[in-house]
Amino acid sequence: MESRHLRYALALAEHQHFGRAAAALGIAQPPLSQQIAALERELGARLFDRTARGVFPTAAGEAFLARARRALAEMSAAVSDAGRAARGETGRLRLGFIGSALLELLPSVLGGFVRDRPEVRLGLQEMSTRRSTAALLAGELDIAIGRGAPRGAGAEELVSVTVGRDHLVAVVGAAHPFAGQRGVSLEQLRGQHLIIAPADEEPVVAAWLTTLLGEGSEAPARAGGFTEARDVHTIIGLASCGVGVGLGPACLRVAAARPDIRVCEVSPRVELPELVMSFRAQDRSPVLAAFLDTTRERCPGVSERLERGLGARR
Structure with a gap:
């Protein structure tokens, strides 16, 4: 049994006529009749009564059609959900950040991301640069924002991009x-x-x-x-x-x-360590990609540096 068999049965139940159902489906009438007959043989039950007044579902047909509607709806939802997940519209993003990132960078980037992708589950945690780097390397975060580029063992596994400078x-x-x-x-x-x-x-x-x-x-x-x-x-x-x-x-x-x-x-003016966004080089999450896209849009000065980092990752 294939999804087209379910669509054929539903179309026939709706139009109550093989010719009209076939026209609605965009196929010829003989193949439709053959497919419905094959479906009935597979199920071992007659799904439709063929009468002079039209074609009507039997009790078995009504039971089958109720499930068929739900099955097709679930298949359509599955296709939609898969597409949304692939576009980074659903899923989870875990972000660790220092408090000062909330004063300049995150209001624009995070605000835009939340508005564009309201169904993404966010895990947000304020933490020190050292802790967020360790959590990122351990797979407990997807993105870390801190002062200065990550250092120490494992830092070479990360893509780090300067997203802000301050004094x-x-x-x-x-x-x-x-x-x-x-x-x-x-x-x-x-x-x-x-x-x-x-x-x-x-x-x-x-x-x-x-x-x-x-x-x-x-x-x-x-x-x-x-x-x-x-x-x-x-x-x-x-x-x-x-x-x-x-x-x-x-x-x-x-x-x-x-x-x-x-x-x-x-x-004299004293420059602080740069504000740096880091993520794992091997992370292929669509949600992460979507967040990086939002960063490009909201922070024009960051776009080129981010492209260089992503180019190195690719």
């Missing part, structure tokens, strides 16, 4: 002495209590800040001490309380647009 700014409360200044120097920062990302969360950034602000791992503590904050919102909140000077990417201006906060440029 360092200082955040202070409205009552802080720096609040009236447009900029602060590195020398001024060395004497302040600093609010920074934890070394175990962002070791690349933490090591870089330590080198920048003083020699040796204890330099910031000797100067003015430091407080660790795991995301830019905590940095801003602590700075507003007068705890100290927060240090973070310039994109945090979006979250720091409040009357009790001032943002100062750091002089």
Whole structure:
């Protein structure tokens, strides 16, 4: 039995006439009659009564047609579902990201992806660069967004693309002495209590800040001490309380647009490690491909770099 036999039987039940059913199907009447007869022999039951008034389903035919309708509907749905999955319109995407990615990159890319593919199941988790890289290599994530290119064992298995660049700014409360200044120097920062990302969360950034602000791992503590904050919102909140000077990417201006906060440029300008999107080179997921397509559309400056990375993967 084939799907065409089901369509033939349904057409005959609808038109109640072999000639009209054959015309609707686009075939000749004799082949239709032959196929219906062969179907009845295969099932061992008469599906239609042939009368002078027309062709009508028997009790066996009614039972068969009810199942045939459902079977054809399921086959049509299977074809549709397969196509949607192949286009990345269904499935799952697991994304690990640092908090600052929500200030600039993800609102546009993730927002567009969700609108275009509402049926994709998203697994989103804020995590440090080191943790997201490990999770990506372990197959627990599909995409990781962090500061700096992944390093260490297994990094060669990843495609890593720069998706953003930023520089360092200082955040202070409205009552802080720096609040009236447009900029602060590195020398001024060395004497302040600093609010920074934890070394175990962002070791690349933490090591870089330590080198920048003083020699040796204890330099910031000797100067003015430091407080660790795991995301830019905590940095801003602590700075507003007068705890100290927060240090973070310039994109945090979006979250720091409040009357009790001032943002100062750091002089000379200090470039932060690049914001990098990474994924496994051998990952052929249509959902991942769709997310990368959305990234191209929403981030024009990233498109060329992404193409180079994908070219290397191919």
